[in-house]
Amino acid sequence: MKEKKYDIVVVFLLIGVFMAALDNGIISAALTTINQSFEITAQMGSWGITIYTLGMAISTPIAGKLADMFGRKKVFIVEVILFGLGSLLVALSPNYTFFIIARLIQSFGGGGLFVIASSHIISAYKKEKQGSMLGGLGAMNGIASVLGPNIGSLLINVSGTWHWLFLINVPVAIMIVIFMMIKMPETQEKVRTKIDKYAIMLFSFSTLLMMFAINNIQTGNITGSIFSLSVIGLIILAIIGYAIMILIEYKNESSNVDSFLPYFLLKKPAFSITLIMGVLSGMLIGAIIFIPSFVENVLHVSAANSGYWMTPLALASGVGASMGGKIVDKKGPIFALVVASIVSIIGYGGLALFTYEAVAFFVFSIIAGLGFGFTIGAPMTVLATRSADSSKNNSTVIGTLSVSRQVGITIAPTLFATFIQVGFSQTGTKIKENLSQAHFNIKDIPHKFMNSMQPDSGSISKTLDQINQIPNKAMRDAITNGIIEATHLAYMPVFLTAAIASMIILILVIVFKKEFKY
Numbered sequence: 001m002k003e004k005k006y007d008i009v010v011v012f013l014l015i016g017v018f019m020a021a022l023d024n025g026i027i028s029a030a031l032t033t034i035n036q037s038f039e040i041t042a043q044m045g046s047w048g049i050t051i052y053t054l055g056m057a058i059s060t061p062i063a064g065k066l067a068d069m070f071g072r073k074k075v076f077i078v079e080v081i082l083f084g085l086g087s088l089l090v091a092l093s094p095n096y097t098f099f100i101i102a103r104l105i106q107s108f109g110g111g112g113l114f115v116i117a118s119s120h121i122i123s124a125y126k127k128e129k130q131g132s133m134l135g136g137l138g139a140m141n142g143i144a145s146v147l148g149p150n151i152g153s154l155l156i157n158v159s160g161t162w163h164w165l166f167l168i169n170v171p172v173a174i175m176i177v178i179f180m181m182i183k184m185p186e187t188q189e190k191v192r193t194k195i196d197k198y199a200i201m202l203f204s205f206s207t208l209l210m211m212f213a214i215n216n217i218q219t220g221n222i223t224g225s226i227f228s229l230s231v232i233g234l235i236i237l238a239i240i241g242y243a244i245m246i247l248i249e250y251k252n253e254s255s256n257v258d259s260f261l262p263y264f265l266l267k268k269p270a271f272s273i274t275l276i277m278g279v280l281s282g283m284l285i286g287a288i289i290f291i292p293s294f295v296e297n298v299l300h301v302s303a304a305n306s307g308y309w310m311t312p313l314a315l316a317s318g319v320g321a322s323m324g325g326k327i328v329d330k331k332g333p334i335f336a337l338v339v340a341s342i343v344s345i346i347g348y349g350g351l352a353l354f355t356y357e358a359v360a361f362f363v364f365s366i367i368a369g370l371g372f373g374f375t376i377g378a379p380m381t382v383l384a385t386r387s388a389d390s391s392k393n394n395s396t397v398i399g400t401l402s403v404s405r406q407v408g409i410t411i412a413p414t415l416f417a418t419f420i421q422v423g424f425s426q427t428g429t430k431i432k433e434n435l436s437q438a439h440f441n442i443k444d445i446p447h448k449f450m451n452s453m454q455p456d457s458g459s460i461s462k463t464l465d466q467i468n469q470i471p472n473k474a475m476r477d478a479i480t481n482g483i484i485e486a487t488h489l490a491y492m493p494v495f496l497t498a499a500i501a502s503m504i505i506l507i508l509v510i511v512f513k514k515e516f517k518y
Helices: 007-038 047-070 072-091 096-110 113-124 127-159 169-183 197-215 222-226 229-252 269-288 291-297 303-331 333-353 358-376 378-388 391-424 427-437 447-452 461-467 473-511
Strands: none
Touching: 007 047, 007 072, 007 096, 007 113, 007 127, 007 169, 047 072, 047 096, 047 113, 047 197, 047 391, 072 096, 072 113, 072 169, 113 127, 113 378, 113 391, 127 303, 127 358, 127 378, 197 229, 197 391, 222 229, 269 333, 269 358, 269 378, 269 391, 269 473, 291 303, 291 473, 303 333, 303 358, 303 378, 333 358, 333 378, 333 473, 358 378, 358 473, 378 391, 391 473, 427 473, 461 473
C-alpha cells in the first residue's frame, strides 16, 4: 500500500479539508448581515459560530473512530455528503432555528475530514513522505482559518447575499464525493463492529458541557463568572463525565468492545504530552483572531482594510506548514517542533513587544505565521500517531489531538478579550502619567474633551480625531501618547501568551524527548 502514490486523491483531500476549515472563519464576515436577515441580536447570532465549534469538537473524534472501524473511504464520503447537505440547508434556512440545526449538521460533516485525510496519508505513504503530505493538510487548515473572513467579505461583495457563502460548498462537495467514490483507495480494513456507545455518549455530553462552560465566561467579569454555577458547575460535571468515560475504557481493555479512546493510549506519557501541546497550539490560533483589531487600534489601519493585514501571516503559515512537513521527513517530528517553537516565540514575542509600526508588524507577523504553520502542521500529528504504535487507531488518535487543539481555540478568545478589556481600562492612568510628565493636570483638559479620554476596545481612530482638536499641542501629544501606550499594552498579553504557549511546547518537547523515542 505504501509503495503507491495517491497524489490526485490527496488534492481532493486537501480541497475537503480547506472547505471545512474555511467555513467557521468565512461566516464571521457575514454575522451582521445574517443577524439582520433573521432579525436577531448579535448575542444570539454568535451561536452560528458556537454551534459549529461544538459540533466539530464532538464529531471529530467520533468520525475518527468510525473511520477506524468501518473504513476511511466510506466515512470520508459520508462526512462530505453531510457537510454538503448541511451547507445547502443553511443557505435555504427559512428561520434562525432551522439555520442553527443546519449548521450543526454541517459541523458533523466537517468534523471528520481533517482526521480521516491525515490518517489516510499516514497509511498510504511511507514515513519519509508523511511529513510533507501532512504539512500540506496543515497548510490548508491554517490558511483557511486565517483567510476565512476575507473570503467571506469578498463573496458577499460579489454576490450581494450571505447565502452564497454556503451554497458554494454544494457543487464542491458533489465533485469530491464522485471523485472519491471512483478513485480513493480504502486504507483501513473493517475491524470490530461493536461500538463503544456509552463512552461516545459520555464524551459528547461532557464536551458539550465543557464548551458551554467556556462560552459562559463573561469577559467583563471573568473572576465572578468563572465561579458561577453556569461555569464551574458545568466544568465539574464535564470532568465527572470524562472520568466515567475513562473508567469505561479501562474496563473495555479486557472486553471485546472496540474502545472509543483506547485506555492504553491514555496511559502513554507521550500521547498525553502531545494532547497538552495540542491545547497550547490552539492558543496560537486564538491569538491570530485579534490581528485585525490589533492593526486597527495599534497601527491605526481603517476597519475596512484591517482584515487584509492577515494575508502575510496566512501565506507564511502555508509555507511554514509545508516546510515543517519536509523537516519532519528529514529530521523527525521532535526537531521540527523545536524549530517551530523557537520561530513562534520570536514571531509572537516580536508582535507583543516590538510592534509599533507597519514594517515591524509585517516582519513579525510573517515569522509568527511560519511558526504557527510549523506547529499545526505535521509534527504533532506524526508524534501522536506514532505514540499509538498501531495504524488501526490513527484516525482516533488524530481526532483526539484535534479536539485538544479545539479546546485551546475555544479558551483563547475569552482569555484574550479579557486581557484587552483590562488593558483599555488602564488608559486613564497612562494619560495622567503622560500629562504629569508634560506638567499638566487632568483638570487642565477642556471639559468638552473629557468623554474622549476612555476609548473602548473597538476602534480608537475616532477618539484620536477628537483629541486632535485640543488646541494645546503639548497636552494633545501627552494624551495621544497615553492612549497609544495603553492600547499597545492592552494587546501585548495576547501575543505574549501565544509566545509563552510556544515556550511551554518547546520545554515539553525537550524535557520529555526520551518518552517519544524518535
